[in-house]
Amino acid sequence: MMQRLNFYLSEHPAIVGFRWSHALCWGSTWSFLVSSIAVYVVVSIFLHLVLALLLRRGKPVPLGPLPAIHSLSMSLISATIFAGLLVSAAAEIKETRWFWRRSKTPLQWLLCFPLGTRPSGRVFFWSYVFYLSRFLHMLRTVLVILRRRKLVFFHLFYHSISTFMSFLWLEFSQSFQVLAILFTPLAYCVTYGHRFWAAIAARRPCFPLVLNFQIALFGCNVVCHVAVLLLHFFKGGCNGIGACLFNALLNAAILLPFLNFYVRVYFRRSTKHSNKFFNFS
Template identity: 30%
Template structure:
């Protein structure tokens, strides 16, 4: 059983994209490269794939964040901090763009239909281009811990909120579980998240360079839109799971559902406090 509209839309878009003259070149770079095509996630063998690594990474992030926020911190000259921040933002917005593009090209190259995109068959192996980009995405979330360090070194402690810390360490756990359990539809979430991060890190870069874009609210709006899109994707996964032979990674789906609900609540609260008419009036 299939959902109406979405399968036809996917087939139409896929047909249009693969016929473009640039597609074979992108496919060679982002899908058919041996390192990408032959990638396989093996727990305990692939770098950063063990549960011990995940536990130590998350624990270290939380511990160092707490300690550094409580003690006297080393002072970085503002020009040095701005330079580091600029390089960090350029790296992450570029990486986010490449991950979104790589995953999209992999989807159009490797995924036969919309049903498979949303619902990986049970016993799907975590190998190939889609899982390579999911792996890079997972590693990028560890790199994003640098966001927190830059906030602390810049003495911008108002930005070091519970939402910031919670979001950064929980998303690493989510990415790990999605890879390890072969989470269905994760590639769709990856694309939407990376597109939002291109916008977000572009905004951060402009602020670092001394500009003050007027679309700060749009960044939070995009993040909220991403969470609603994730709800739609998860709902479609459940539909295919219970109307077909089942989908891979349904248990990690439960973790993701709780996590995204919590993020939606926290970001909505942040949005209300930051952009309500009462706040603007003050």
């Protein structure tokens, strides 16, 4: 059973022989990326405005089991990506370590691809699957709008930038993407699994749990970006460093408003608890 699972996660010919190509891979062109993100933003805003005009304020659209199905799908897909990339990265390290064992450790390889690395093989196959999963992730915006929650700019910005960054990982064989992809599906698996459980149990999701996982994910990204820069300047260079620097700027653009929101939420919660204590005493 384990051998069969290992075969489908890292040894299948489609995985081992994968090659990122504009001619062979669906959604691999710049025009597709830009147009798909533009359609996502326009459709989300249009749907939000239409529902605001046609439906009474605060009245949700009945969605039935769709939110639970989407959460379960995202959780299972994220778990598959995490397991597949973990096994594939271990296989790549085992097969190629003889080539760089004197100059790199496995952790250094995970952070810093050697110069001249091409987007092919096991690791980049799962990077491509992660890129495709970003489009399924965008469907959550539609579900949120249909539930009549307020559509904020940051929601659209986060999904658009995340899709754009995952495209850069493939296009420029960017270093650090292995750890970034491992961190992100792990966080998604937990948060979407929790949302699925909350949906079938008819309970409200534990918002601090989701928020804390996102903050932990951003914190790991910051630490890894610093490590990549140190390896690039002191260990002979990392592949795709230009895209990595641009990726770091995009992460900062996401992190700053997210931290601001995080602080405001917890300040509001602490004030609420303080008021309760004050009234009780």
